[in-house]
Every structure is written in structure tokens, then in C-alpha cells.
Amino acid sequence: MLVAGVWDAERAPAPPPPGQTAASGRLPGEVLCGRGGSGRLPGSSPPAVKDPTAVERANLLNMAKLSIKGLIESALSFGRTLDSDYPPLQQFFVVMEHCLKHGLKVRKSFLSYNKTIWGPLELVEKLYPEAEEIAASVRDLPGLKTPLGRARAWLRLALMQKKMADYLRCLIIQRDLLSEFYEYHALMMEEEGAVIVGLLVGLNVIDANLCVKGEDLDSQVGVIDFSMYLKNEDDIGSKERNVQIAAILDQKNYVEELNRQLNSTVSSLHARVDSLEKSNTKLIEELAIAKNNIIKLQEENHQLRSENTLILMKTQHHLEVTKVDVEAELQTYRHSRQGLDEMYNEARRQLREESQLRQDIENELMVQVSMKHEIELAMKLLEKDIHEKQDTLIGLRQQLDEVKAINIEMYQKLQVSDDAMKEKNEIVSRLEDKTNQITATMKQLEQSDKDLLTQTRTIAMSFVKCASNEAQHQYKLVKDISF
Template sequence: MAKLSIKGLIESALSFGRTLDSDYPPLQQFFVVMEHCLKHGLKVRKSFLSYNKTIWGPLELVEKLYPEAEEIGASVRDLPGLKWKGRGGEVFRLSFKRSVCDEGFCSDAPSEFYEYHALMMEEEGAVIVGLLVGLNVIDANLCVKGEDLDSQVGVIDFSMYLKNEEEIGNKERNVQIAAILDQKNYVEELNRQLNSTVSSLHSRVDSLEKSNTKLIEELAIAKNNIIKLQEENHQLRSENELILMRTRQHLEVTKVDVETELQTYKHSRQGLDEMYNDARRQLRDESQLRQDVENELSVQVGMKHEIELAMKLLQQAEKAQMEAEDEDEKYAQECLSKSDSLQRQISQKEQQLSKLKIDDIKEANKALQGLVWLKDKEATHCKLCEKEFSLSKRKHHCRNCGEIFCNACSDNELPLPSSPKPVRVCDSCHAILIQRCSSNVPHGSHCIFMGHKLYICLSCCSAIGSNVNMNSYWIE
């Protein structure tokens, strides 16, 4: 039926013209037959509420293979009021309208959409695709609404495919008549083209005749101009010969005059050369004399500059010597004054040092006499912070006052007159000793206070009374 429908549609289009309307019965039956072919052997897709058997799945696969089919699918999706079951028919109608039926009717149908016995899986499907290629020459005016597609009747009318012999004969006659009419139209069109060609050739011949006449006139004018130019050329030649003859005569006369002037110039040039040589010799002698005078003058000027420079240097040397003598005298006086002041400072420092040594000895004796070494059993609390002693808070003696303190209150070390090395002292004794050292000890040029540390030079350490075998010591 698909073959009959396609052949009948092609024959009808050739008989009545190649443009068909949407209400043409063979065209409507063709769409119905194609939908039946596409649905033959189509697998049923199960949904949540019912079974669905639609050809939209294979058509979506065709969209991925052909760009034209993708545009048709997008156009069908944008149609308003079109239900799901009418989309397949609309896709095939748009394919027929755009003359791409052979692309939309894919013969390589996948097995995921069709059963193995389906028409699209057989060789007949390829035959139908080949017949669809012939439909690309037919134009169709299709204007179908979405409601019409959804209400299409899927019944094939077999009556239009059952024909008798008389209809077949009429059909052949109609075909012959159509061929004769086509030939007549071709002959008329050819005759019309020939007439237009003849008219264009006539107009071209007229234009060529006009241009030929114009060229003949221009040729006559050119010939007259050539004759005039030849006459002018002959006249110019004669004038040129006359001028050339006169020029030659004038050239001969001029040549004689030039030779005479040349002889005169040679005689005068010889006398001028002798005068020039004499003047050049005199100039050379005068230049040599001037050069000797300039050399002698430059020597005298150089000697004058050297004498002036020597005088300036001598004056500067005398001035520098006087300034150096003045500075030496000032420096000697300053050294004498500094030496006197240093001697006085040394004597003062020695007196202070002896006094401090005596005070330190007295202080040490006093400390030894008044020092009471407190026993461990007598102290239960720290004397400074008054915290109770325990296993974690141990007892420590201050080597200066003899009292017992905790580690936090006696974490200081200072050298004492009675001890050559730094010993533990409490915070109170540490503050008193530091204040005493900073106020009474004569610090030298190397004693430095930095933060809470006092860096004491060797002389100051000996003044304090500690036996230190190093260049400097620090008190914390």
C-alpha cells in the first residue's frame, strides 16, 4: 500500500501540476499510510497510568542525525494546542513540505523502538525510502491545525487505488496530452526567447552601424590632420636646415675667436703663475717668522704663569704652616689641661675607692656580726609573700639576711663581700644591694646599665670586693 500510495501521489502531481493542497485526497491518504508504516511493529512503552504506542521516539533519533530534521522537530514542539499523538504526523507533513521525506523516513531503525518483524526492520523499508526520494520534486501547500492532526482518522481508503482499464487509458491519454502541452509551452518559450534575441541583435546592428559611420567620419578627419601635419613637417625641415647652416657658420667664426682668446690667456697665465710663485714664497717666509715669534711669546707666557703659580703655592704653604703651628699650640694647651683634670679625677677616684673598700669591709663585718641564720624548722611561711611551705614550695635561705623565702621571692643572685661567687639573695636584699652599687660604686667607662642588668667592668668588680677572673660581670 505504501508503494501504491507513493506512485499514485507522484502520478497525480504530474497530471494536475506539481503543487498540491492539503485537502487533496491522495495526499491525505499518503500521510495516513506513512503513519501506519511507522507504527508497524513499534514497541509499546509502558507509563505509570497506561500503555503508550507513539512514533515520537524514532523521530527524536532522526533529529540527532540530520540538522534539517532537528529544525522540523523544534517547529513541531512550538506549535500551540497540539497533543502528543499528533506530533508524529505533523513532523512527516513538514518533512514533505520541505522536500526532505527521505531523511525523515529513516530506514536504519533501531531495535530499541521496533520489533524484529516490523516493516522498518525489513528490506521493504529501504525500498520505501527510495520511493520517497521522488516526492522531493512535489510542492505542497499545507496548513493544518493542531486540532485537525489530533483528530485524524487512521483508516486507509482502498477505493482510490482500485482502477479499471478505462481509467488507465484516460490516464495515459492525459499523460500524453500533458506531454504535448509541455512541448507546446517549451516551443512557445523558445520562440519567445528567439524573438527577443533577434530584436536585441537588430538593436546591436543599428548601434554598430552608427558607430561605424562615426568612425568613418573620424577617419576622414584624421587623414586631413595627417596631411596638414606632413606639410608642417616639411616646412619645419626646411627651416631646420637653414638654421643649421647659419649655426655652422657662426660656430666657425666663434671657434676662431676662441682660439685667439686661448692664446692670449696662455700668455697671461704664464705671467700670473710667476707672480703667484713669488707671492707664495714671500708668504711662506713671513709665516715662518710669525710662527717663531708666536713660539717665543708662548714660552714667555708659560714662564710667567709658572712663576705666578709658584708664588701662590708658596703663600699657601706659609699660611698652612702658620695655621698648623697655631693648632699645635692649642692642642698642646688642651692636652695639658686635660692631663691636669685627669690627674685630679684619678686622685679623687683613688680616695673614693679606698673609702668604699673601708665601707665594704665594715659592712661585711657588720653583716657577719648581725647575721642570724634562721633554722628550717622555725620557718613555716615565706617571710615576704607569707605563703605556706610544702613539698612543691620549697625553702631557700637568703645569703645576705639569713631569712627563709620561697623560690619566687629569692630567685636572685649577687656577689657578696663574703662570697667570691654570686649567691642567692631575696628580693628585698637584691633591691638594696643594687641601689647601693648604683649610688656608691664609681663606674668606669665600661660599666653599662641595660634594663634591670648592670654590666660591671673589672675595676668596679674589684671595688665591690668579688674575685672575678673576667673582663666584665653582670648583676641580675
């Protein structure tokens, strides 16, 4: 039976394990117990009870695998763009809706309690900037009134954009944000969610043309049609081992792809760190050059100040000498007024030139002082920029350490998966050894039965030769026994 669109693991018949036939329900070489026996080998423990939530996650993962595989195979054989009426595409959206609904927390609204998948999907636009356009398009659709309808429209638009796997990958990475919407045992919080996101990458080969605007997405009833995925029981027993191996290989390929992406991210971060270190070195060199220029300008300023002082002293001395000469000439040429006036005008002109020269030197000194202030301000700005670049470099190194830690964790998980595979192979080899031992025992019993029959015939023939012709009834009895 179905509970929220998921098989009930306790009532539904489970597929036989690898090597077990669907008709007999036992392993090859297993000794059948007598009437009323348990059918288990002596000393074996009863099967452990599975967690219902784990069974639900496994069932949803299997349904997602079947739905995605069937959709890709049918779409490739279909040979054209898919539309909304294509049955495998409709079943894919139903299965994805059930996967996203698994483990949702009940949120209390103003009038009632509800569970909706629009909340976590709406969170994608904050984590992935390219998803802002699709979220805005969903909000602008006029026919959608419920959050479930918006979520269904979002899934269809994401499939048409071929970005569904990228959007959901950004969502499952932020588990601290997902914990606000999902329980701790939900599919999106466990490894099954990552496996489903990895399977969604294969949908990028499909071209879909879906009309979302005119479709009634609020009132649709999402029911999984299991008749599209059910297979014959005889094929299940022979293909179960291949399915398990394929699932393990899919997980391995997903881990390798994720590791490749992490390596590319690490290499890009290394390149960025190298570029920042180069720019930092270049800025340090520019700062050293600027400091040298400032020192040179300060030396030139000091030299100009000394030259200005020397010029002022020479001017004052020249003025004093000029004054003495003027007084002497005034006393000497007091009677020649014209010569005195010319001498006076010449001295006045020289005084004006010296004053103008002094004013020019003072203006140049002011310009040098303003240039010094501008250079000091430029030094402060350069130091501030260098501190900001150093902070950015420290943050990038921290991100690099976090990425390395994630890579190590994924490698440990891969080692655990390989160890589990080795244990399963050892169990299979032990079962094969037990089967060979039982077969050898049966052959020995058959050989002993043949030897006993041969001895019985030999004894009977010897008894017949020794018997007399009068005991015909005894001979007849021995003949019946021997043959």
C-alpha cells in the first residue's frame, strides 16, 4: 500500500537478494528444513527491523532513479521536444514533488497548519543569483494562487532552463538553512538528496517546451503511476545484483565528479591567491617608490628653503649697500637734481625687482608645501588599500582550508563505501564455499548408495547359486529382493 506516495516497506513484497531465485525464495544450496522449520541456517540471527524513514528515503530514491532513467530513455527515443502532456514528464514532476515534500516541517499560518515546498525553493534565489529571474517569473504568473502551484511552475521553468541540478545543489549544500524547513531525517538533509541531485544532471540532454502560463497547477493531484515502472518478478531476481552495482558505480561517479569540481575550485583559488600576492608585491614596490619620491621631494624642499634664505640675505645686504650708496650720492650730488633723480629711480626699480623675486620664491615654496601634503595623503590611501588586500588574502586562505577539509571528508566517505563493497564480496565467497561443500557431500552420499546396491546384488547372486532346485519359492523371493 501507499503512504504519501511511498511504498509501505512492511506490506509490499521485497525483491529477492542477489543469487536467490524468485520462485523458491531461498539461496542456492540452502538445506530445506522439515515441516514447520524456520528455513534459516542454525545459529543465524533474525533480520533487524529497518527505520521507516530510511525505507521511505530509499523508496523515493529508487522512484527518482526509475523516473529520470525512463524519462531520458523515452525522450531520446521520442526524438523531439517534450511538452506538458508527455506522461513520463508528468510522472517525473510528481516524483520530484514527493521527494521535496519528504520530511517538511509543519508551519503554522494565521488560519491553519500547512506544509509547502515553495519555501525552500524560494531560498534558491538568495544562494544562486541566476535564479532571481526564474523566481520573479513565477511570482508574476497571474493564474497561480497557492505556494504549491508556484513550486510546480518553478520546477518546470528550471527544467526548461536546464539548471534544476545546479539550483538544488546550491540548496542542499546549505543544510543550516534547510533545517528551518525540513526535519533532520528528511530526504533533502541526507545523502539520498545529493544522489538525486547528481542524477538530475542527466536531464540536461532533454529539450522541454512547457506552457506554464495557461496550465492549472494549483489544483493538480500528484499521484505516482507505478504501472510505468513495475517489472516482471522473474527479471527482478536476475537483475538485482546489476542494479546494486550500478547504484554503487553511480555514487562513485558522483563522488569523482564532485571531487573534480572541488579540485577545479581549489586550483582557481590558488590562482587567485597567486594573483593577489603578485598585486600585493607590486603595491609594496609602488609604495617604496612613492616613499623614495617623498624623500627626494623633502630634500628638494629643504634645498629650496636654504636657497630662499640665502637669496633673502643677499637681498637685504644689497638693500643696505644701496641705501648707503644713495645717502652718499644724495650728499655728494645734492646740487645736481637730475642725476640724483635718475639714481633714485634706478634704486627703486632694483628694489621692485628684488621684491618681485622674493614674492615668486615664496609662491614656489607654498606650491612645494601643498605637493608635500598631497603626497602624504596618497601614502595614507596606499597603506589603507594594502591593508584591505591583506584582509582579503586572509579570507581566501580560510576558504581554501575549508575546501581542503571538505575534500578530505569526501575521500573518507569513498573509503568507507569501498570497505562495505569488500565485505559484501567476502560474504558471497563464503556462501559459494558452503554451496561447494554441500554439493560434495551429496556426491559422496550418492556414491555410497551405489556401492551398497552393488554389494546387495552380489550377495543375492551368491545365495541363488547355493540354493537347491526344490526351494523355488525361496529363489523367487531372493530374485524379487535383488531386482
